[in-house]
Amino acid sequence: MPSEENLVTVIFSMNLVDHIDRSKLPRHLAVIMDGNGRWAKKQGFFRSFGHENGTEAVHEVVEACAELPIPFLTLYAFSTENWNRPKSEVKTLMKLLVSSLKKEINTLQKNKIRLNAIGNLEALPKKAYQELMDVMEQTKSNPHMTLTLALSYGAREEITKTIKEISVKVKNNLISPSDIDESVINNHLYTRDLPDVDLLIRTSGEQRISNFLLWQIAYAELYFTDTLWPDYRKDHLFEAILDYQNRERRFGKTSEQLNP
Numbered sequence: 001m002p003s004e005e006n007l008v009t010v011i012f013s014m015n016l017v018d019h020i021d022r023s024k025l026p027r028h029l030a031v032i033m034d035g036n037g038r039w040a041k042k043q044g045f046f047r048s049f050g051h052e053n054g055t056e057a058v059h060e061v062v063e064a065c066a067e068l069p070i071p072f073l074t075l076y077a078f079s080t081e082n083w084n085r086p087k088s089e090v091k092t093l094m095k096l097l098v099s100s101l102k103k104e105i106n107t108l109q110k111n112k113i114r115l116n117a118i119g120n121l122e123a124l125p126k127k128a129y130q131e132l133m134d135v136m137e138q139t140k141s142n143p144h145m146t147l148t149l150a151l152s153y154g155a156r157e158e159i160t161k162t163i164k165e166i167s168v169k170v171k172n173n174l175i176s177p178s179d180i181d182e183s184v185i186n187n188h189l190y191t192r193d194l195p196d197v198d199l200l201i202r203t204s205g206e207q208r209i210s211n212f213l214l215w216q217i218a219y220a221e222l223y224f225t226d227t228l229w230p231d232y233r234k235d236h237l238f239e240a241i242l243d244y245q246n247r248e249r250r251f252g253k254t255s256e257q258l259n260p
Contacts, residue, residue: 016238020068024245026198028072029065030220032212033057035204035228042228048092053230055100059107062147064234066111068241072146072194076212080120080154094124097151098131105135112144118190119153148194155214162188191216199244201237203229221247 033054040050058075065073078093101115108115115136121129132151165188169175175184186192197213197220205226209217223240225232250258 016235016242017068020238020241021245022068025068025070025241026221026244027070028074028195028197028199029070030074030076030197030200030213030217031061032076032200032202032210033229033232034202034206036230038204039228039230047089050228050230051089051093051096055096055103057229057232058100059104060233061237062104062107062113063111064237066113066145069145071144072148074118074148074150074191074194074197074213076153076210077149078119078151078153079211080152080157081211083123083152094128097124097128101131101135105138108135108139108142108147112142113139114142114146115139116146116148116193117151118148118158119151120157121151123152146194148191150212153190154211156211158190159215185215189215196220199223199240201225201240203227203232219249219251221249 036050036054037047038050039053040047043049061075062073077097082093083090107113115132117132117136121132124132132149162185166175166180166184170177170180191213194216197217200209200213200217200220201223202208203225205224207224221244223243225236225240227236248255248258
């Protein structure tokens with residue numbers, strides 16, 4: 001039997017999800033998972049303890065997106081700047097990546113979720129890189145949802161790489177400068193196979209983008225919550241989606257143009 005507290009949580013989540021309009025879901029949801037270290041410090045533990053407990057939040061959010069469904073989910077798992085953290089913490093994060101991929105493969109297959117990854121993946125340790133490639137290969141035909149992990153990812157690095165690649169093509173007369181438009185740029189980004197972000201969520205109370213998908217969030221709705229990532233559950237996600245559905249997305253137009 002579930003505890004009284006767990007039962008209340010389940011009922012609350014069911015009530016929230018019942019109010020979600022399935023015809024107005026974000027197509028692409030992106031999440032900056034923040035607050036693991038602060039959560040651990042509040043518990044009196046090392047930062048690694050927070051990262052370990054953050055995996056449960058990942059599991060909950062992935063399953064919730066699959067249930068709704070939201071076809072594209074991107075999680076900011078490790079930034080280019082995170083390489084500057086203490087070596088012991090980076091090592092723990094890489095080990096956690098490998099163990100989480102092994103643990104979640106059954107969940108991905110059960111929910112028909114395709115695993116994708118963006119960023120400078122070759123910078124990852126060999127074992128983490130190989131495990132990532134293996135799970136991506138095993139799930140590549142899953143049609144229900146695409147889960148993208150941003151690993152060793154930085155938007156400025158991505159844009160710099162894109163400019164260099166396009167410049168080489170211009171230099172070699174493979175493309176004319178006059179042909180460069182948004183679609184050309186999109187086709188050279190890590191996210192070339194993903195739609196623009198509709199909703200960006202950041203946990204832990206911080207209200208920054210932190211070099212995440214700068215091009216792709218041009219018209220995204222931003223949602224900030226004080227909840228630390230290890231405490232994040234399905235009902236928190238449902239609250240964010242309900243808030244998103246109450247906003248008017250104008251894309252430069254006026255309210256009168258959208259609702260004549």
